[in-house]
Amino acid sequence: MKHLVIGASGQVGHALMKALDEAGHSVIGTYFSHSEPGLVHLDMTRRDAVENIFAKEAPEAVWIPGAMPDVDRCEREPAFSHQVNVEAPQLVMAAARPASIPLVYFSTDYVFDGVDGPYLESAPVHPLQVYGQHKVEAETALLAYPQTLVVRPAWIYSDEPNPRNFVYRVLSDLKEGRPIKSAVDQINTPTPAGALVRNALQALIEGHRGVLHLAGPERLTRLALVERIARMAGFSTDSIQSISVGDLPLPAKRPLKGGLISSYARYGISERLEDLNLTPLLTTS
Template sequence: MRALVIGASGQIGGHLRAQLLARGDAVVGTYATVEQPGLVPLDLDQADAVAGLIADAAPDVVFLPAGWTWVDGNEDDRARSFRQNCEQPLFVCQQAAQVGAVFVTYSTDYVFDGAAGPYAEDDAPAPLNVYGEAKLAAEQALLASGAECLILRTTTVYGPETQGKNFVYQLVRRLRAGQPFQIPSDQVATPSYGPDVAAATLALLDQGARGVWHVAGPDVLDRAAFARVACEVFDLDFDAIDVKTTAELAQKAARPLLAGLKTDKLRAAGISVRGVRAGLEAMRAAIEAGDAAAP
Protein backbone atom coordinates (compact mmCIF):
# COMPACT_ATOMS: atom_id res chain seq x y z
CA MET A 1 0.00 0.00 0.00
CA ARG A 2 1.14 3.54 -0.78
CA ALA A 3 0.25 5.93 2.04
CA LEU A 4 0.46 9.67 2.59
CA VAL A 5 0.39 10.78 6.24
CA ILE A 6 -0.25 14.51 6.53
CA GLY A 7 0.89 15.48 10.00
CA ALA A 8 3.35 12.63 10.56
CA SER A 9 5.27 14.67 13.13
CA GLY A 10 2.30 14.62 15.48
CA GLN A 11 1.09 12.06 17.96
CA ILE A 12 -1.25 9.82 15.95
CA GLY A 13 0.48 10.65 12.68
CA GLY A 14 3.84 9.53 14.04
CA HIS A 15 2.45 6.19 15.12
CA LEU A 16 0.67 5.72 11.80
CA ARG A 17 3.86 6.32 9.85
CA ALA A 18 5.93 4.03 12.07
CA GLN A 19 3.41 1.20 11.88
CA LEU A 20 2.95 1.53 8.13
CA LEU A 21 6.71 1.40 7.60
CA ALA A 22 7.03 -1.58 9.95
CA ARG A 23 4.62 -3.60 7.86
CA GLY A 24 6.38 -2.71 4.61
CA ASP A 25 4.10 -0.06 3.16
CA ALA A 26 5.47 2.85 1.12
CA VAL A 27 4.95 6.02 3.14
CA VAL A 28 5.31 9.74 2.54
CA GLY A 29 4.96 11.74 5.75
CA THR A 30 4.67 15.50 6.18
CA TYR A 31 5.25 18.08 8.89
CA ALA A 32 4.00 21.66 9.20
CA THR A 33 6.31 23.34 11.73
CA VAL A 34 8.24 20.65 13.63
CA GLU A 35 10.84 19.29 11.23
CA GLN A 36 11.73 15.62 11.61
CA PRO A 37 14.04 13.33 9.60
CA GLY A 38 12.34 11.63 6.69
CA LEU A 39 9.38 14.03 6.54
CA VAL A 40 8.59 16.63 3.90
CA PRO A 41 7.21 20.12 4.68
CA LEU A 42 3.57 20.86 3.90
CA ASP A 43 1.42 23.85 4.77
CA LEU A 44 -2.25 22.95 4.49
CA ASP A 45 -3.04 26.62 3.82
CA GLN A 46 -1.19 26.22 0.48
CA ALA A 47 -3.83 24.49 -1.62
CA ASP A 48 -1.63 24.11 -4.70
CA ALA A 49 1.10 22.42 -2.64
CA VAL A 50 -1.41 20.04 -1.09
CA ALA A 51 -2.92 19.11 -4.43
CA GLY A 52 0.55 18.71 -5.99
CA LEU A 53 1.85 16.45 -3.24
CA ILE A 54 -1.18 14.18 -3.38
CA ALA A 55 -0.95 13.96 -7.18
CA ASP A 56 2.79 13.23 -7.07
CA ALA A 57 2.57 10.67 -4.25
CA ALA A 58 -0.37 8.87 -5.92
CA PRO A 59 -1.29 7.17 -2.62
CA ASP A 60 -3.83 4.46 -2.04
CA VAL A 61 -4.70 6.07 1.30
CA VAL A 62 -4.36 9.64 2.58
CA PHE A 63 -4.30 10.00 6.35
CA LEU A 64 -4.99 13.40 7.93
CA PRO A 65 -4.46 13.27 11.69
CA ALA A 66 -3.41 16.93 11.68
CA GLY A 67 -5.74 19.65 12.94
CA TRP A 68 -6.07 22.57 15.33
CA THR A 69 -6.93 20.97 18.66
CA TRP A 70 -6.46 23.88 21.12
CA VAL A 71 -10.06 24.07 22.29
CA ASP A 72 -9.93 27.55 23.87
CA GLY A 73 -8.01 28.90 20.89
CA ASN A 74 -10.74 27.61 18.60
CA GLU A 75 -13.29 29.49 20.69
CA ASP A 76 -11.41 32.75 20.08
CA ASP A 77 -10.95 32.26 16.33
CA ARG A 78 -13.96 30.63 14.70
CA ALA A 79 -12.75 31.35 11.18
CA ARG A 80 -9.42 29.60 11.74
CA SER A 81 -11.16 26.74 13.52
CA PHE A 82 -13.44 26.03 10.57
CA ARG A 83 -10.65 26.55 8.04
CA GLN A 84 -8.27 24.09 9.68
CA ASN A 85 -10.74 21.60 11.14
CA CYS A 86 -13.39 21.51 8.40
CA GLU A 87 -12.42 23.17 5.12
CA GLN A 88 -8.90 21.75 4.91
CA PRO A 89 -9.95 18.14 5.61
CA LEU A 90 -12.65 18.41 2.95
CA PHE A 91 -10.15 19.79 0.43
CA VAL A 92 -7.65 17.02 1.19
CA CYS A 93 -10.43 14.46 0.83
CA GLN A 94 -11.41 15.89 -2.55
CA GLN A 95 -7.81 15.73 -3.76
CA ALA A 96 -7.49 12.17 -2.48
CA ALA A 97 -10.58 11.22 -4.44
CA GLN A 98 -8.98 12.66 -7.59
CA VAL A 99 -6.26 9.99 -7.40
CA GLY A 100 -8.61 7.23 -6.25
CA ALA A 101 -7.34 7.21 -2.65
CA VAL A 102 -9.28 6.48 0.50
CA PHE A 103 -9.30 9.41 2.93
CA VAL A 104 -8.86 8.82 6.68
CA THR A 105 -9.21 11.51 9.32
CA TYR A 106 -10.01 11.93 13.00
CA SER A 107 -12.76 13.55 15.00
CA THR A 108 -13.62 13.90 18.69
CA ASP A 109 -16.10 13.24 21.47
CA TYR A 110 -16.51 17.02 21.61
CA VAL A 111 -19.15 16.66 18.90
CA PHE A 112 -21.40 15.62 21.83
CA ASP A 113 -22.76 17.76 24.67
CA GLY A 114 -21.58 15.57 27.53
CA ALA A 115 -25.01 15.19 29.09
CA ALA A 116 -25.10 11.39 28.98
CA GLY A 117 -21.80 9.93 27.73
CA PRO A 118 -20.04 7.81 26.77
CA TYR A 119 -21.59 7.95 23.31
CA ALA A 120 -22.10 5.50 20.45
CA GLU A 121 -21.59 6.34 16.78
CA ASP A 122 -25.30 6.80 16.14
CA ASP A 123 -26.02 9.06 19.13
CA ALA A 124 -27.13 12.56 18.19
CA PRO A 125 -24.28 15.10 18.20
CA ALA A 126 -24.72 18.44 19.94
CA PRO A 127 -21.40 20.27 20.32
CA LEU A 128 -20.97 22.84 23.08
CA ASN A 129 -17.98 24.73 21.63
CA VAL A 130 -16.52 25.98 18.36
CA TYR A 131 -13.99 23.14 18.13
CA GLY A 132 -16.78 20.55 18.35
CA GLU A 133 -18.89 22.49 15.84
CA ALA A 134 -16.03 22.58 13.33
CA LYS A 135 -15.26 18.88 13.72
CA LEU A 136 -18.93 17.97 13.33
CA ALA A 137 -19.21 20.17 10.23
CA ALA A 138 -16.21 18.31 8.81
CA GLU A 139 -17.79 14.94 9.49
CA GLN A 140 -21.02 15.98 7.79
CA ALA A 141 -19.28 17.51 4.77
CA LEU A 142 -17.06 14.46 4.28
CA LEU A 143 -19.96 12.02 4.50
CA ALA A 144 -22.04 14.16 2.12
CA SER A 145 -19.19 14.33 -0.40
CA GLY A 146 -19.66 10.75 -1.50
CA ALA A 147 -15.90 10.16 -1.26
CA GLU A 148 -14.36 6.99 0.13
CA CYS A 149 -13.63 8.11 3.68
CA LEU A 150 -13.11 6.75 7.16
CA ILE A 151 -13.73 9.10 10.10
CA LEU A 152 -12.41 7.98 13.46
CA ARG A 153 -13.61 9.71 16.60
CA THR A 154 -11.18 9.42 19.47
CA THR A 155 -10.52 11.24 22.74
CA THR A 156 -7.86 12.12 25.32
CA VAL A 157 -5.07 10.52 23.31
CA TYR A 158 -1.91 9.80 25.30
CA GLY A 159 1.18 7.65 25.00
CA PRO A 160 4.78 7.92 23.83
CA GLU A 161 5.44 10.52 21.15
CA THR A 162 8.29 12.51 19.64
CA GLN A 163 7.06 15.97 20.65
CA GLY A 164 5.99 15.16 24.21
CA LYS A 165 2.88 17.36 24.18
CA ASN A 166 -0.02 15.21 25.39
CA PHE A 167 -1.69 15.46 28.81
CA VAL A 168 0.44 12.80 30.49
CA TYR A 169 3.68 14.43 29.30
CA GLN A 170 2.47 17.77 30.64
CA LEU A 171 1.55 16.24 33.99
CA VAL A 172 4.84 14.39 34.42
CA ARG A 173 6.94 17.36 33.30
CA ARG A 174 5.22 19.84 35.63
CA LEU A 175 5.17 17.62 38.70
CA ARG A 176 8.80 16.57 38.30
CA ALA A 177 9.74 20.24 38.08
CA GLY A 178 7.68 21.12 41.15
CA GLN A 179 5.47 23.41 39.09
CA PRO A 180 1.73 23.94 39.65
CA PHE A 181 -0.63 21.83 37.56
CA GLN A 182 -4.40 22.25 37.48
CA ILE A 183 -6.87 19.68 36.23
CA PRO A 184 -10.67 19.39 36.20
CA SER A 185 -12.31 16.90 38.54
CA ASP A 186 -15.53 16.49 36.58
CA GLN A 187 -14.66 16.04 32.89
CA VAL A 188 -15.17 12.39 31.98
CA ALA A 189 -13.72 10.69 28.90
CA THR A 190 -12.34 7.38 27.66
CA PRO A 191 -8.55 7.93 27.41
CA SER A 192 -7.04 6.39 24.29
CA TYR A 193 -3.52 4.98 23.90
CA GLY A 194 -2.03 6.55 20.77
CA PRO A 195 -0.22 3.52 19.32
CA ASP A 196 -3.44 1.51 19.64
CA VAL A 197 -5.45 4.25 17.93
CA ALA A 198 -3.06 4.02 14.98
CA ALA A 199 -3.15 0.20 14.97
CA ALA A 200 -6.96 0.22 15.08
CA THR A 201 -6.99 2.65 12.16
CA LEU A 202 -4.95 0.28 10.01
CA ALA A 203 -6.98 -2.74 11.12
CA LEU A 204 -10.22 -0.99 10.12
CA LEU A 205 -8.74 -0.01 6.78
CA ASP A 206 -7.72 -3.61 6.17
CA GLN A 207 -11.32 -4.62 6.81
CA GLY A 208 -12.60 -2.04 4.32
CA ALA A 209 -14.34 0.08 6.95
CA ARG A 210 -15.89 3.39 5.93
CA GLY A 211 -17.98 6.04 7.65
CA VAL A 212 -17.78 7.00 11.33
CA TRP A 213 -16.17 4.72 13.93
CA HIS A 214 -15.23 5.24 17.56
CA VAL A 215 -11.66 4.31 18.52
CA ALA A 216 -11.07 4.83 22.24
CA GLY A 217 -9.99 3.12 25.43
CA PRO A 218 -12.30 0.99 27.59
CA ASP A 219 -11.93 2.96 30.84
CA VAL A 220 -14.46 5.68 31.64
CA LEU A 221 -12.53 8.10 33.85
CA ASP A 222 -12.67 11.71 34.93
CA ARG A 223 -9.46 13.65 34.38
CA ALA A 224 -8.49 13.44 38.06
CA ALA A 225 -8.84 9.65 38.10
CA PHE A 226 -6.75 9.44 34.93
CA ALA A 227 -4.11 11.65 36.52
CA ARG A 228 -4.06 9.51 39.65
CA VAL A 229 -3.22 6.40 37.65
CA ALA A 230 -0.54 8.33 35.76
CA CYS A 231 0.98 9.44 39.06
CA GLU A 232 1.05 5.83 40.27
CA VAL A 233 2.74 4.60 37.09
CA PHE A 234 5.29 7.44 36.93
CA ASP A 235 5.95 7.53 40.72
CA LEU A 236 4.57 11.03 41.26
CA ASP A 237 2.61 12.65 44.08
CA PHE A 238 -1.02 13.05 43.04
CA ASP A 239 -1.64 15.38 45.98
CA ALA A 240 0.64 17.94 44.32
CA ILE A 241 -2.01 18.45 41.62
CA ASP A 242 -4.52 21.29 42.01
CA VAL A 243 -7.86 19.60 41.29
CA LYS A 244 -10.79 21.92 40.59
CA THR A 245 -14.24 21.67 39.09
CA THR A 246 -14.78 22.84 35.53
CA ALA A 247 -16.77 25.79 36.85
CA GLU A 248 -13.84 26.82 39.07
CA LEU A 249 -11.38 26.57 36.18
CA ALA A 250 -13.53 28.96 34.11
CA GLN A 251 -12.17 27.70 30.79
CA LYS A 252 -13.08 29.88 27.83
CA ALA A 253 -14.75 27.12 25.82
CA ALA A 254 -17.50 25.01 27.37
CA ARG A 255 -16.51 21.38 27.91
CA PRO A 256 -18.75 18.32 27.73
CA LEU A 257 -18.64 16.83 31.22
CA LEU A 258 -19.91 13.28 30.71
CA ALA A 259 -18.21 12.59 27.40
CA GLY A 260 -16.19 9.64 26.10
CA LEU A 261 -16.86 7.12 23.36
CA LYS A 262 -18.47 3.69 23.32
CA THR A 263 -16.57 1.15 21.21
CA ASP A 264 -19.02 -1.76 20.87
CA LYS A 265 -18.83 -1.47 17.08
CA LEU A 266 -15.03 -1.55 17.15
CA ARG A 267 -14.90 -4.54 19.47
CA ALA A 268 -17.43 -6.38 17.29
CA ALA A 269 -14.88 -5.96 14.48
CA GLY A 270 -12.31 -7.73 16.69
CA ILE A 271 -10.33 -4.56 17.49
CA SER A 272 -9.63 -3.00 20.87
CA VAL A 273 -7.60 -0.30 22.62
CA ARG A 274 -5.80 -1.18 25.85
CA GLY A 275 -6.86 0.23 29.21
CA VAL A 276 -5.29 3.21 30.95
CA ARG A 277 -2.93 1.43 33.34
CA ALA A 278 -1.58 -0.88 30.64
CA GLY A 279 -1.22 2.07 28.27
CA LEU A 280 0.61 4.21 30.81
CA GLU A 281 2.96 1.36 31.68
CA ALA A 282 3.75 0.87 27.99
CA MET A 283 4.28 4.62 27.65
CA ARG A 284 6.77 4.69 30.53
CA ALA A 285 8.60 1.66 29.11
CA ALA A 286 8.90 3.31 25.68
CA ILE A 287 10.24 6.53 27.20
CA GLU A 288 12.78 4.69 29.35
CA ALA A 289 13.89 2.65 26.33
CA GLY A 290 14.59 5.88 24.45
CA ASP A 291 11.88 5.22 21.87
CA ALA A 292 10.00 8.45 22.60
CA ALA A 293 10.52 11.95 23.93
CA ALA A 294 11.42 12.24 27.59
CA PRO A 295 9.10 14.42 29.73
Protein backbone atom coordinates in the same frame (compact mmCIF):
# COMPACT_ATOMS: atom_id res chain seq x y z
CA MET B 1 0.30 0.14 -0.23
CA LYS B 2 1.58 3.74 -0.37
CA HIS B 3 0.17 6.01 2.36
CA LEU B 4 0.26 9.79 2.71
CA VAL B 5 0.06 11.07 6.30
CA ILE B 6 -0.83 14.77 6.48
CA GLY B 7 0.30 15.98 9.90
CA ALA B 8 2.93 13.31 10.54
CA SER B 9 4.75 15.64 12.97
CA GLY B 10 1.90 15.48 15.51
CA GLN B 11 1.13 12.96 18.23
CA VAL B 12 -1.18 10.78 16.13
CA GLY B 13 0.96 11.38 13.04
CA HIS B 14 4.07 10.01 14.75
CA ALA B 15 2.17 6.91 15.88
CA LEU B 16 0.86 6.45 12.34
CA MET B 17 4.29 6.70 10.74
CA LYS B 18 5.54 4.00 13.13
CA ALA B 19 2.53 1.70 12.69
CA LEU B 20 2.52 1.95 8.89
CA ASP B 21 6.24 1.30 8.73
CA GLU B 22 5.98 -1.68 11.10
CA ALA B 23 3.13 -3.10 9.00
CA GLY B 24 5.39 -2.96 5.93
CA HIS B 25 3.65 -0.11 4.11
CA SER B 26 5.36 2.63 2.15
CA VAL B 27 4.65 6.03 3.72
CA ILE B 28 5.18 9.75 3.03
CA GLY B 29 4.64 12.04 6.01
CA THR B 30 4.20 15.80 6.10
CA TYR B 31 4.85 18.53 8.66
CA PHE B 32 3.60 22.09 8.77
CA SER B 33 5.57 24.11 11.35
CA HIS B 34 7.65 21.44 13.15
CA SER B 35 10.22 20.32 10.62
CA GLU B 36 11.56 16.78 11.04
CA PRO B 37 14.03 14.66 9.08
CA GLY B 38 12.22 12.45 6.58
CA LEU B 39 9.04 14.54 6.50
CA VAL B 40 8.08 16.91 3.68
CA HIS B 41 6.48 20.31 4.15
CA LEU B 42 2.77 20.71 3.39
CA ASP B 43 0.30 23.45 4.21
CA MET B 44 -2.96 21.63 3.60
CA THR B 45 -4.87 24.92 3.50
CA ARG B 46 -3.21 25.61 0.11
CA ARG B 47 -5.00 23.92 -2.77
CA ASP B 48 -1.92 24.04 -5.07
CA ALA B 49 0.29 22.42 -2.42
CA VAL B 50 -2.26 19.65 -1.80
CA GLU B 51 -2.67 18.98 -5.52
CA ASN B 52 1.12 18.93 -6.02
CA ILE B 53 1.75 16.33 -3.34
CA PHE B 54 -0.95 14.04 -4.75
CA ALA B 55 0.50 14.44 -8.26
CA LYS B 56 4.07 13.82 -7.05
CA GLU B 57 3.47 10.98 -4.59
CA ALA B 58 0.40 9.21 -6.05
CA PRO B 59 -0.74 7.87 -2.66
CA GLU B 60 -3.09 4.88 -2.43
CA ALA B 61 -4.43 5.89 1.00
CA VAL B 62 -4.47 9.28 2.75
CA TRP B 63 -4.63 10.05 6.47
CA ILE B 64 -5.50 13.45 7.98
CA PRO B 65 -4.42 13.66 11.60
CA GLY B 66 -3.42 17.24 10.65
CA ALA B 67 -5.60 19.77 12.45
CA MET B 68 -5.82 22.75 14.78
CA PRO B 69 -6.78 20.74 17.88
CA ASP B 70 -6.30 23.55 20.44
CA VAL B 71 -9.92 23.85 21.59
CA ASP B 72 -9.49 27.27 23.23
CA ARG B 73 -7.56 28.73 20.29
CA CYS B 74 -10.37 27.57 17.97
CA GLU B 75 -12.83 29.44 20.19
CA ARG B 76 -10.74 32.63 20.01
CA GLU B 77 -9.90 32.29 16.29
CA PRO B 78 -12.91 30.64 14.62
CA ALA B 79 -11.96 31.74 11.10
CA PHE B 80 -8.54 30.11 11.48
CA SER B 81 -10.11 26.96 12.93
CA HIS B 82 -12.52 26.82 9.99
CA GLN B 83 -9.69 27.12 7.49
CA VAL B 84 -7.59 24.33 9.03
CA ASN B 85 -10.26 22.02 10.45
CA VAL B 86 -12.99 22.32 7.80
CA GLU B 87 -11.72 23.79 4.52
CA ALA B 88 -8.32 22.06 4.36
CA PRO B 89 -9.66 18.48 4.77
CA GLN B 90 -12.07 19.22 1.92
CA LEU B 91 -9.15 20.25 -0.31
CA VAL B 92 -7.58 16.88 0.49
CA MET B 93 -10.84 15.08 -0.27
CA ALA B 94 -11.09 16.87 -3.63
CA ALA B 95 -7.59 15.67 -4.51
CA ALA B 96 -8.36 12.09 -3.41
CA ARG B 97 -11.71 11.82 -5.18
CA PRO B 98 -10.69 11.44 -8.88
CA ALA B 99 -8.75 8.23 -8.15
CA SER B 100 -11.16 7.04 -5.39
CA ILE B 101 -8.33 7.09 -2.85
CA PRO B 102 -9.45 6.06 0.66
CA LEU B 103 -9.28 8.88 3.21
CA VAL B 104 -9.03 8.62 7.00
CA TYR B 105 -10.05 11.75 8.89
CA PHE B 106 -9.49 12.09 12.64
CA SER B 107 -12.42 13.72 14.39
CA THR B 108 -13.15 13.92 18.11
CA ASP B 109 -15.47 13.06 21.01
CA TYR B 110 -16.05 16.84 21.28
CA VAL B 111 -18.76 16.44 18.63
CA PHE B 112 -20.91 15.44 21.65
CA ASP B 113 -22.17 17.67 24.47
CA GLY B 114 -21.21 15.37 27.35
CA VAL B 115 -24.67 15.32 28.90
CA ASP B 116 -25.13 11.55 28.84
CA GLY B 117 -22.00 9.84 27.50
CA PRO B 118 -20.44 7.49 26.68
CA TYR B 119 -21.59 7.74 23.07
CA LEU B 120 -22.01 5.20 20.27
CA GLU B 121 -21.39 6.08 16.61
CA SER B 122 -25.17 6.37 16.14
CA ALA B 123 -25.63 9.04 18.86
CA PRO B 124 -26.72 12.48 17.59
CA VAL B 125 -23.94 15.07 17.61
CA HIS B 126 -24.30 18.30 19.60
CA PRO B 127 -21.00 20.17 19.98
CA LEU B 128 -20.62 22.83 22.68
CA GLN B 129 -17.75 24.82 21.17
CA VAL B 130 -16.29 26.06 17.85
CA TYR B 131 -13.78 23.17 17.64
CA GLY B 132 -16.54 20.55 17.90
CA GLN B 133 -18.80 22.46 15.50
CA HIS B 134 -16.02 22.58 12.94
CA LYS B 135 -15.24 18.89 13.35
CA VAL B 136 -18.93 18.10 12.73
CA GLU B 137 -18.90 20.32 9.64
CA ALA B 138 -15.79 18.57 8.32
CA GLU B 139 -17.20 15.09 9.08
CA THR B 140 -20.42 15.91 7.22
CA ALA B 141 -18.57 17.20 4.16
CA LEU B 142 -16.09 14.30 4.06
CA LEU B 143 -18.69 11.60 4.60
CA ALA B 144 -20.32 12.66 1.32
CA TYR B 145 -17.28 10.95 -0.25
CA PRO B 146 -17.90 7.19 -0.01
CA GLN B 147 -14.21 6.40 0.55
CA THR B 148 -14.03 8.30 3.87
CA LEU B 149 -13.39 6.69 7.23
CA VAL B 150 -14.01 9.14 10.10
CA VAL B 151 -12.21 7.99 13.25
CA ARG B 152 -13.26 9.56 16.54
CA PRO B 153 -10.78 9.15 19.43
CA ALA B 154 -10.83 10.85 22.86
CA TRP B 155 -8.06 12.18 25.15
CA ILE B 156 -5.16 10.68 23.18
CA TYR B 157 -1.96 9.75 25.02
CA SER B 158 1.30 8.09 24.01
CA ASP B 159 4.83 7.33 25.19
CA GLU B 160 6.13 10.31 23.23
CA PRO B 161 8.24 12.82 25.20
CA ASN B 162 6.49 15.85 23.74
CA PRO B 163 4.39 18.50 25.53
CA ARG B 164 1.52 17.69 23.12
CA ASN B 165 1.20 14.40 25.05
CA PHE B 166 -0.68 14.99 28.32
CA VAL B 167 1.02 12.08 30.13
CA TYR B 168 4.33 13.81 29.41
CA ARG B 169 2.96 17.12 30.72
CA VAL B 170 1.69 15.51 33.92
CA LEU B 171 5.03 13.75 34.54
CA SER B 172 6.94 16.99 33.86
CA ASP B 173 4.80 18.83 36.42
CA LEU B 174 5.26 16.05 39.00
CA LYS B 175 9.02 15.93 38.48
CA GLU B 176 9.34 19.71 38.75
CA GLY B 177 7.06 19.81 41.81
CA ARG B 178 4.50 22.04 40.09
CA PRO B 179 0.98 21.75 41.53
CA ILE B 180 -1.60 20.20 39.18
CA LYS B 181 -5.26 21.18 39.07
CA SER B 182 -7.41 18.42 37.66
CA ALA B 183 -11.14 18.27 36.98
CA VAL B 184 -13.20 15.82 38.99
CA ASP B 185 -16.31 16.45 36.90
CA GLN B 186 -14.95 15.75 33.42
CA ILE B 187 -15.06 12.08 32.48
CA ASN B 188 -13.80 10.48 29.28
CA THR B 189 -12.26 7.41 27.67
CA PRO B 190 -8.48 7.98 27.32
CA THR B 191 -7.11 6.55 24.08
CA PRO B 192 -3.59 5.15 23.49
CA ALA B 193 -2.20 6.53 20.22
CA GLY B 194 -0.50 3.27 19.17
CA ALA B 195 -3.61 1.08 19.43
CA LEU B 196 -5.70 3.87 17.91
CA VAL B 197 -3.72 3.96 14.68
CA ARG B 198 -3.19 0.18 14.45
CA ASN B 199 -6.93 -0.45 14.77
CA ALA B 200 -7.72 2.39 12.35
CA LEU B 201 -5.33 0.81 9.83
CA GLN B 202 -7.07 -2.56 10.24
CA ALA B 203 -10.46 -0.88 9.69
CA LEU B 204 -9.18 0.95 6.60
CA ILE B 205 -7.74 -2.21 5.07
CA GLU B 206 -10.88 -4.22 5.83
CA GLY B 207 -12.90 -1.62 3.92
CA HIS B 208 -14.71 -0.09 6.90
CA ARG B 209 -16.05 3.35 5.90
CA GLY B 210 -18.22 5.91 7.71
CA VAL B 211 -17.82 6.81 11.40
CA LEU B 212 -15.82 4.62 13.81
CA HIS B 213 -15.25 5.29 17.52
CA LEU B 214 -11.81 4.16 18.67
CA ALA B 215 -11.18 4.83 22.35
CA GLY B 216 -9.60 3.09 25.32
CA PRO B 217 -11.55 0.57 27.45
CA GLU B 218 -11.82 2.67 30.62
CA ARG B 219 -13.89 5.75 31.50
CA LEU B 220 -12.06 7.98 33.97
CA THR B 221 -12.33 11.48 35.36
CA ARG B 222 -9.43 13.76 34.52
CA LEU B 223 -8.53 13.70 38.22
CA ALA B 224 -8.49 9.88 38.41
CA LEU B 225 -6.40 9.77 35.26
CA VAL B 226 -3.79 12.21 36.57
CA GLU B 227 -3.64 10.42 39.96
CA ARG B 228 -3.16 7.11 38.19
CA ILE B 229 -0.28 8.49 36.10
CA ALA B 230 1.35 9.75 39.29
CA ARG B 231 1.00 6.38 41.08
CA MET B 232 2.27 4.45 38.04
CA ALA B 233 5.42 6.60 38.04
CA GLY B 234 5.89 6.36 41.82
CA PHE B 235 4.98 9.97 42.66
CA SER B 236 2.85 11.15 45.55
CA THR B 237 -0.58 12.50 44.61
CA ASP B 238 -0.33 15.30 47.22
CA SER B 239 0.33 18.02 44.62
CA ILE B 240 -2.78 17.09 42.61
CA GLN B 241 -5.72 19.31 43.43
CA SER B 242 -9.31 18.38 42.62
CA ILE B 243 -11.24 21.14 40.85
CA SER B 244 -14.35 21.55 38.75
CA VAL B 245 -14.08 22.41 35.02
CA GLY B 246 -16.12 25.53 35.79
CA ASP B 247 -13.28 26.76 38.08
CA LEU B 248 -10.94 27.02 35.09
CA PRO B 249 -11.08 30.26 33.06
CA LEU B 250 -11.31 28.45 29.70
CA PRO B 251 -12.80 30.14 26.61
CA ALA B 252 -14.30 26.89 25.22
CA LYS B 253 -16.88 24.73 27.01
CA ARG B 254 -15.96 21.11 27.65
CA PRO B 255 -18.24 18.06 27.48
CA LEU B 256 -18.46 16.68 31.05
CA LYS B 257 -20.01 13.19 30.98
CA GLY B 258 -18.27 12.26 27.74
CA GLY B 259 -16.44 9.27 26.35
CA LEU B 260 -16.84 6.95 23.40
CA ILE B 261 -17.97 3.36 22.94
CA SER B 262 -18.36 1.50 19.67
CA SER B 263 -20.81 -0.76 17.88
CA TYR B 264 -17.83 -2.37 16.12
CA ALA B 265 -16.30 -4.68 18.73
CA ARG B 266 -13.73 -6.11 16.30
CA TYR B 267 -11.87 -2.77 16.36
CA GLY B 268 -12.10 -2.37 20.14
CA ILE B 269 -9.00 -1.17 22.03
CA SER B 270 -8.09 -3.29 25.06
CA GLU B 271 -4.87 -1.45 25.99
CA ARG B 272 -5.13 0.39 29.33
CA LEU B 273 -3.13 3.23 30.80
CA GLU B 274 -1.12 0.70 32.88
CA ASP B 275 0.14 -0.83 29.62
CA LEU B 276 1.93 2.41 28.70
CA ASN B 277 5.72 2.27 28.85
CA LEU B 278 6.64 5.31 30.96
CA THR B 279 10.40 4.89 30.60
CA PRO B 280 10.86 7.24 27.60
CA LEU B 281 8.74 9.82 29.38
CA LEU B 282 10.46 9.56 32.76
CA THR B 283 13.93 9.81 31.31
CA THR B 284 13.17 13.00 29.36
CA SER B 285 10.26 14.85 31.03
